Amino acid sequence: MSESPVLESRDVTVSYGGRRPVHAVRGVSIRVERGETVALVGESGCGKSSLARAVVGMERIGSGTVLFDGEPVPPLGLRTRKNTGIQMVFQDPNTSLNPRRRVGDQIEDGIAAATARGLAGSSAGDWLERVGLPAASVSRYPHEFSGGQKQRIAIARAIAARPRLLVADEPISALDASTQSSVAALMKDLTRELGAGMLFISHDLAVVRRFADRTLVMLAGEIVESGETARLWAEPQHPYTRALLAAIPEPDGSGRIPASPSAEERRSWL
Ligand SMILES: Nc1ncnc2c1ncn2[C@@H]1O[C@H](COP(=O)(O)OP(=O)(O)O)[C@@H](O)[C@H]1O
Ligand SMILES: [Mg+2]
Numbered sequence: 001m002s003e004s005p006v007l008e009s010r011d012v013t014v015s016y017g018g019r020r021p022v023h024a025v026r027g028v029s030i031r032v033e034r035g036e037t038v039a040l041v042g043e044s045g046c047g048k049s050s051l052a053r054a055v056v057g058m059e060r061i062g063s064g065t066v067l068f069d070g071e072p073v074p075p076l077g078l079r080t081r082k083n084t085g086i087q088m089v090f091q092d093p094n095t096s097l098n099p100r101r102r103v104g105d106q107i108e109d110g111i112a113a114a115t116a117r118g119l120a121g122s123s124a125g126d127w128l129e130r131v132g133l134p135a136a137s138v139s140r141y142p143h144e145f146s147g148g149q150k151q152r153i154a155i156a157r158a159i160a161a162r163p164r165l166l167v168a169d170e171p172i173s174a175l176d177a178s179t180q181s182s183v184a185a186l187m188k189d190l191t192r193e194l195g196a197g198m199l200f201i202s203h204d205l206a207v208v209r210r211f212a213d214r215t216l217v218m219l220a221g222e223i224v225e226s227g228e229t230a231r232l233w234a235e236p237q238h239p240y241t242r243a244l245l246a247a248i249p250e251p252d253g254s255g256r257i258p259a260s261p262s263a264e265e266r267r268s269w270l
Contacts, residue, residue, distance in 0.1 A: 004070030006165050006197035007032040007055060012064035014050045024050035026221035027064065032165065032197035037188050039208035039229065040201045041244070042218035048201045051218070052169045055199070056086050069164060085117065087163035089187075091170035093150035096157065097142045103128070103153050104138025110160030119162045127156040131186060148179040155183070159190045166191050166198045172207065184211055206248045209233060217241050220270055240269045 007030070014025035024047040032038045040048055053059035055066050057073045066073045068086060087110075090096055097106060107124035114121045125135030131152040133145075142150055151171065158166060168187060172180040184200070188211045191198040202208050208215060208229065215232050217225040217240060225238040236242045243265075 004067065005031045005033050006069060007199065008065075008067040008070075009051075009055055010065045010067075012051070012054055012066060013062040014047070014054050014059055015062045024221055025054060025061075028218075028221075028223055029064075030055075030199075030216060030223065030226075032199055034164075034197055035192050035195050036213050037191065037198045037200055037211060039212035039215045040199060040218060041203065041205045041208060041215060044203055046218045047221040048203075048218055049169055052088075052167050052199065052201055056088055056165075056167050085162075085164040087158040087161050087166050089151075089154055089158050089166065089168040089171045091173050093147065093154040093174075094142070096154040097150060099142050102139055102141060103145075107138070107153070107157050107160050110157045114160065114162035117162070121160060121162065124160070127160045128153070130159075130190065131156045132182075148175045148183065151175060151183060152186070155187055155190070159194070162194060162196075163191075164194075164196050166196055167201075168198060169201045170203065171200070173202065173204070180207055181210065184208075205244045217244065220266075222270070224269065238269065239265070 010029050011027045012025055012029070013023065013027055016022040016024060028051055030038070040051070042048055050059060054061045055073065057066070068084070097103070104124040107127050111121040111124065124138050128137050129135050133149060133152060142153065145153065155171070166187070171187065172183050175183060184207065187198065187200070200208060200212060205215070212229045214227065215229045216223050217238065219240045225232065225236070225241045232241060233245065236245055
């Protein structure tokens with residue numbers, strides 16, 4: 001069996017055209033191993049979603065290489081990608097769920113994708129129970145659920161496809177603070193059980209602390225620091241990582257939120 005990481009990018013760039021092109025991703029190399037949860041954090045606009053779309057083949061890369069299980073990722077449309085072993089979960093569950101179809105049928109689509117790859121699966125009701133919803137919910141429609149419940153359904157659908165790689169772009173950012181950690185922990189448990197790798201994107205360093213094995217810090221299209229999550233918290237090396245950590249409120253609620261970094265500071269970090 002090959003030992004290649006489930007996902008590897010080498011010097012990937014993504015630019016958007018126009019009169020003033022935006023260089024959203026500037027030579028990024030990342031690696032996600034089987035069973036590993038890797039967090040990608042950085043402020044809004046730093047290029048996280050562009051990188052996520054590039055690694056799953058939804059965005060054209062300007063240069064560099066993306067390997068999935070050691071093989072180049074083919075640029076595919078959303079429809080065909082469901083059978084490649086890569087699944088995505090987005091911030092807004094309404095992006096992944098069809099409002100006009102029963103949730104059970106949508107989870108069945110995931111199960112069918114796994115079956116097509118020769119993988120046996122549980123029933124839609126079982127998957128709903130795995131994400132904390134009653135099996136009888138299979139016959140209901142997405143609008144009958146809260147935002148957090150819909151995101152659980154979107155996760156069940158993605159995981160039912162038995163992916164080898166799950167790319168989750170801000171999957172908990174729209175959820176209540178009280179359900180964020182339970183949904184994140186659930187995603188980690190389910191992907192680890194499958195032996196899949198997960199790239200978990202968040203603009204909030206605090207939320208990834210408890211479950212990410214490694215953390216990548218992105219600033220202005222580049223990864224400025226990466227390492228084991230515990231190491232990164234204990235000994236942040238890059239000034240931007242230190243600024244992100246300093247901006248996290250203390251657990252006792254005393255909060256120490258500094259002013260945003262100045263333009264000069266930011267320039268000095270690049
Ligand atoms: N489709 C697009 N066309 C043009 N510019 C884009 C497009 N998508 C993103 N951008 C720009 O690329 C940069 C990175 O955006 P994005 O990858 O969405 O960052 P993040 O997910 O970290 O918020 C931003 O300057 C954004 O405005
Ligand atoms: Mg984004």
